[in-house]
Amino acid sequence: FFFKIPKEKFNHLILKTIELKMGPKVEKFIKKYSEELKDDSLFKRLFKRNNHIKIKNLITLDTVSSISEFLEKNKTKYVFLKGVPLLLDFYNDISDRELKDIDILLEKKDAIFLYKYLLRSGFKCLNNHSSKDVHLIDEKKYCLPALINNANIIIEIHYGLGLQKKKSIEILSKEMLKNSRKIWFKNTYISIPKTSFLYCHNIYHGITKEYFNP
16 A cells, blocks of 8 residues: 555454445345344344444435435536445445445535535534534635534535545546536436546545545
């Protein structure tokens, strides 16, 4: 890697890899052994966890659909990042991959436009930020303060992709918005990056921020 990964982060990376490898098989396992293992504590935990992910993802994707519908009506350029396009385009079951939050990329003026709309729609600022922060784009950052709603859906509105390798990442950001692709989901089009751009961003994000924790 281009960046040194601390030992504790590397251990987490290994565990996350195992979890993702097992993910698509959990649903089949639960269906096959539901009667035989229904009283087993580990199975109960697995079953509960699987149901939690499924319900949470359904609620999250409903929010994604609503945001997309609003942006499509306003002819706004945008792309969803990381988890949402991965789940919709690469996984067979909605519970195969947990969506922790929603990440969306827009141009600066459109980022503020969406932020204000979400505040009017019931979202609130997370981590004690003030809604006044929305009026200022901080050049030392690449996203507005995170938002959360009553269903605990967290949204991060990005006007950039990162601060390291800034010139290259600005080019990637522009190309993502310029060459997005549309998929049909829940009666609306949803804009996601081209596969090559999605991979590039996920690798960049994994290396520079979360050591491949999706």
